[in-house]
Amino acid sequence: MVTPEDIKGWIEENLEGSRVEITGDGHHFEAEIICDGFEGKNRIQQHQMVYGALGDRMKAQIHALSMRTLTSKEKNAQ
Amino acid sequence: MDTNQRIKDKVEANRVMLFMKGNRDFPQCGFSGRAIQILQALGTEFETADVLTDDEIRQGVKDYSNWPTVPQLYIDGEFVGGSDIMMEMYQNGELKTKLDTKTGS
Numbered sequence A: 001m002v003t004p005e006d007i008k009g010w011i012e013e014n015l016e017g018s019r020v021e022i023t024g025d026g027h028h029f030e031a032e033i034i035c036d037g038f039e040g041k042n043r044i045q046q047h048q049m050v051y052g053a054l055g056d057r058m059k060a061q062i063h064a065l066s067m068r069t070l071t072s073k074e075k076n077a078q
Numbered sequence B: 001m002d003t004n005q006r007i008k009d010k011v012e013a014n015r016v017m018l019f020m021k022g023n024r025d026f027p028q029c030g031f032s033g034r035a036i037q038i039l040q041a042l043g044t045e046f047e048t049a050d051v052l053t054d055d056e057i058r059q060g061v062k063d064y065s066n067w068p069t070v071p072q073l074y075i076d077g078e079f080v081g082g083s084d085i086m087m088e089m090y091q092n093g094e095l096k097t098k099l100d101t102k103t104g105s
Helices: A004-014 A043-054 A072-077 B003-013 B030-042 B055-064 B083-091 B094-100
Strands: A019-024 A028-034 A064-070 B016-020 B047-050 B072-075 B078-081
Touching: A004 A019, A004 A028, A004 A043, A043 A064, A043 B078, A043 B083, A064 A072, A064 B030, A064 B083, B003 B016, B003 B047, B003 B055, B016 B030, B030 B083, B030 B094, B078 B083, B083 B094
Parallel strands: A028 A064, B016 B047
Antiparallel strands: A019 A028, B016 B072, B072 B078
16 A cells, blocks of 8 residues: 555655655545745646656556645745 | 547537546546535536546546546636646635636626
């Protein structure tokens, strides 16, 4: 079974400079991804970057991932 | 007709088009159910396509917008996002603004 730590690791490894906070039960996951590479990208592009980092795992291993993407500036403004 | 063209026809024929699992009365996944709830809360007319009953569309719609998950929302022929983006845009009012503008309706 996929753990939240697995997903955190895959994203952080493949999306440079990203930081992931994630919770989940093996089936449904909720992630907050902070990455300055999101700057200047729209939300669709930001989510596509995360999906890109997860690659084929998105098709096979991960069934339900809910995500929120932020730059560190946006995160600090919260 | 190829799958890409079938998808293109759907998003062009329907101003608000949702690709989902199941239908509006019986969504077959939590994210699709949430997408339906958002559209209904906005009171907009919309069309749906059930990817579970059409394997070509199920795969094709992922390639169409380079987006690996369903649901997928299209407005005015343009890909808007999945359920997370829909929820964000619903909460901050962007989705309503988008639906209220263009085509003068």
